Amino acid sequence: RAKQRSRTPRRWQVLFLFLLPLFCGALSEQIRYSIPEEMARGSVVGNLAKDLGLRVRDLLTRNLRVSAEKQYFAINTENGNLLVSDRIDRESLCPQNPVCVVPLEIVAENPLNVFHVNVMIEDINDNPPHFPQNSTVLQINELATPGTRFDLESAIDADVGPHSLQSYQLSYNEHFSLMVKDKAEGKNAPELVLERPLDREQQSSHLLVLTAVDGGDPVRTGTTQIRIEVTDANDNAPVFSQDVYRVSLPENLPPGTSVLKVTATDQDEGINAEITYSFKIPGDVGSTFTLDHQSGEIKSKNPIDFEISSSYTIIMEAKDGGGMATKCKIILEILDENDNAPEVVFTSVSSSITEDAEPGTVIALFKTHDKDSGENGVICLIKEDVPFRIQSSANNYYKLVTDGALDREQTPDYNITVTATDRGRPPLSTKTHILLNVADTNDNPPAFSQAFYTAYIAENNPRGASIISVTAHDPDYGENAQVTYSLVEDTVQGAPLSSYISINSDTGVLYALCSFDYEQFRDLQLQVMAQDSGDPPFSSNVSLSLFVLDQNDNTPEILYPALPTDGSTGVELAPRSVEPGYLVTKVVAVDRDSGQNAWLSYRLLKASEPGLFVVGLHTGEVRTARALLDRDSLKQSLVVAVQDHGQPPLSATVTLTVAVADSIPDVLADLSSLESPANPEDSGLTLYLVVAVAAVSCVFLAFVIMLLALRLRCWHKLRLLLGSGKRVCRRARFPLCGCNVVHAFLQKYSHEVSLTDSGKSPLIFSQPNYGDTDGNERAAEKSNPLLYQEIQRFLDDNPSTFPQAFPHT
Template sequence: LLGRTKVLISVEDVNDNRPEVTITSLFSPVLENTLPGTVIAFLNVHDRDSGKNGQVVCYTRDNLPFQLEKSIDNYYRLVIWEYLDREKISMYNITVMASDLGTPPLSTEIHIAVHVADTNDNPPIFPHASYSADIPENNPRGASIFSVTAHDPDSGNNAQVTYSLTKDTIMATPLSSYVSINSDTGVLYALRSFDYEQIQDLQLLVTASDSGDPPLSSNVSLSLFILDQNDNVPEILYPMLPTDGSTGVELAPRSAEPGYLVTKVVAVDRDSGQNAWLSYRLLKASDPGLFTVGLHTGEVRTARALLDRDALKQSLVVAVQDHGQPPLSATVTLTVAVASSIPEVLADLGSIRTPTSSDDSDLTLYLVVAVAVVSCIFLAFVIVLLALRLWRWHKSSLLQASGVGLAGLPASGFVGMEGVQAFLKTYSHEVSLTSDSRGSHVIFPHPNYADTLISQESCEKKDSLLTSRDFHECRDEAASVQVSSVLCLRLFLRGIIFFIHLSCVLKHAL
């Protein structure tokens, strides 16, 4: 026992163990709108060595928007240091270094993958601020006319874009009746054939919207310009064709010098640009060397002096043509009357104008028939009136002859021969008929109807036995009959003269 000895051996620790890093929790993916300071991971660090060899320090190597913060004991937490943007970096590979304080130091590194989740923070974006396109008129219905595309940098539903047109009207018509757009592809289609003469341009506003919650959208303007096509024939404004089918007549005196302006053809074209540029040329003429037509003015002038041998009637055919592709043209026929004086021209207009239908002769026939019918009716009325007057006079004569009721007869309404003559004189008149340049003057002299009345002597000779009152009644009755006859005859003549005058005036006006 006395020979045993205790020996204490001290083992000195050497730094032969690397730190160990364990991820206790990780929150991934991380929304890009997560606030700075939010913890996304917890780490536990352990080193089996002792002393300084067991003391561990953790840090991140790269300059990332994340930071390691020491918690309690050997725990660290990984927090967001800056705002994240998935559209820039959608995934981060974070390298965490753990190193002890031994000599030499030992270290360990781990990699943490953090995915950034998308939020709908970007609206759809068009590559250009505005668009424009040209569309030829008379386009087929349903044809594709343009296409727009918008890009959304988000992902998933947040990047799904749909297209639409803002509601608007064009010429009081909804825009949707002119153009439509495919909501998925952004292709625009024409729903009708455009006419440049009605619509020259369309101003549209295209909206692109994503499917996020809430959805975001953006707009872009689109100008559609309708291009003119040569689809309108030149329209001749002057000379206008008469409605009766004949051609207009232009006057040219025989004394006209070369270059005399006879007339001017005026035409317009509803197209635009070179499709509306017009040129004039003489297509056909009865005397080709007599007249010329201005190429751009349409002025018809004499090419030489007019001669006596030149025909009175000159016919010209002028063509008006545009400069479109293919060119369109119209023609007009001119009739030029050549004469030494205007009266000579007017005298020969009947041979220049184109014969028309027989409407005038038919109208004259209708007027004559109407006058004849009215005259017959009026004559019949007069005959009936005379018959009634004669019947009353005959009845009165019979009563006077029989001597019955003479004392009770009323006195005549007339006041004697002087009153009758004064009454008749008021109907004396003059009638003047004038129609056109052919005038007629018909005068009715002032007649003296006193000779036609029954004189006092004849009445006395007829019946000497009549008393003074009977004589006056006989004379007044006879005067009444005569006056009625004269008045009827004069009314008849005035009716005939009125209708003849009316027919002449209407014929001259037509």
């Protein structure tokens, strides 16, 4: 039950509870309860939540609990009642102390508060009085005069107050009566008073019963028997040298150490002067000290501990052989020594803290206690170099708080050692370890292992081929360190980057979604993003250059001589009077590949007259190797192969027909002579041949006339445009870089005529031009506009065919 208070103080108490968090979280109002001892477990002491001004629904969240070394009490978090959780024996808690108060510390978190509660334990009459001995023998000399008093042993009652020992009662005897007096120690001491003289010859012994009565309801009693033996006369009692002995002893004396030796003397002689010593006070004296009954020397029996008892009061009796006794008091004061290290009791401690915790965050709440007395204040320190400090609070309470920034990536956990040291000589200390884990927060972005990446992939790769693996590491932990990869959106030649490249979001491996063509594009510039799974997430980008490697996947393409679409074969003209090294024609070829794969070489694969013509290995020029002889055939057939230097090499062939004659009529004549019949049966064939040649000549003349008419018409339109002042579009330049050979060829071979070869396939002759092979582009266009337009159309349809100069010029 709580102590009753008036309404006005109660109102101030409630107001104080509301203003309490404004002053100090560790201060609280003193709450007092009073309960009887020996209450059953689970008994209600009082509604603590109501008295503290706390709401019941907040008890769980605030973790309201009792902080005590021995848990006699507990808190019911459902209704806030303070309950008895263990047996409470006032006599064990507060022996011989009229006021027994158990201090409690009530701890609440969120916010952190400590409330101090005192529970007063009221005594109940649960201990009857009892005497140290069930029977006592007194020897009284028969010469004892009436009125002589004999000390009796006092009864002991562990209860206090009205339940303690109140009075004594003695059974009736005509020779004796009972008197109770107050001794110096404050206890009622019974004395036996001789009322009538004794006569040993009439009655040598008397039996009395002494009863001790307490003040409880119902009354409890204890008895002892007193046997009185009447002895012969002994008129001198022993006398101590001092009535009170005071001795100071240091604690922790080894067993067997002499403490004090008392001396008593008796003026009698003989057996009446033989003195024996004995302890007359009950308790733990006999378990701590031993007495030599003959010499009166007191020695330590067990180690003396100041924390158990700071002093001892001993009543010693000296009795002579005649039965007369004298008592003295011995007061032993125990001197405290610094033999107890301070104790550290944690009230609240956290095992984990986030790395972004602000400085001053409370990690643990603890208090210190030292059993020693005097100047034994405790100093708490942290000797390690850690971002924590100890903050002193009230009533020996301390807080362990952060004192700097935490970084889990550098130090994931701390083993904090709290050292509590007292001020004794020598000082004693206690070390307590606190293991604190630093919880991760997402404070680090992923970092790639390289500043940039370069990857290579051969063209014509299979779809889904792996290109490269990028790796990013996040020093955070758990989900904050889980990295996913993605491509930064971009476009390549108007198409999204995701149609060319994909990335595995978990492993960072890049894959090709299409087959790359080196002739389409040479490289890709892209960015890869790595993002963690934190909240909010962090990301970082890295640049990646993907280069497409060329493969030999394009065969050489022959530009000249172009293969006619009608199946005819081109014919080159060579005079009979040519010298060795005469340039007959030139094979022009290109390769869409690059580098080694586009390096072309020419060779003569097959010839109708071996040794007559040679082909330049790198130029493709067809020249005569020797002078023409009469025996050489008029019509020479050459097969030229063009091959690149790729692995494996690719090649193309072209068939050239060379007519040996000084002029076109000579060609016709030679052909006629070549086709003249060897016998009359072939005259019909010759006639047909002549007719065919004539028809071809007519067709050729008609073609020349039509070509001249078209040229005149174009020239006329040009003149009209120039005369009208309109702007004429500039003709595009030939885009073939490094193709001076083609330009030279267009200047040398410009004139074309058509004729028939004995009625067979049409033959095309080229009239050689002996001008400079380094002529300009305009001369080439004028000399052979049809061939120029064909090459120009080919280059326009294949803009990426000549991206670089050929290895050969």
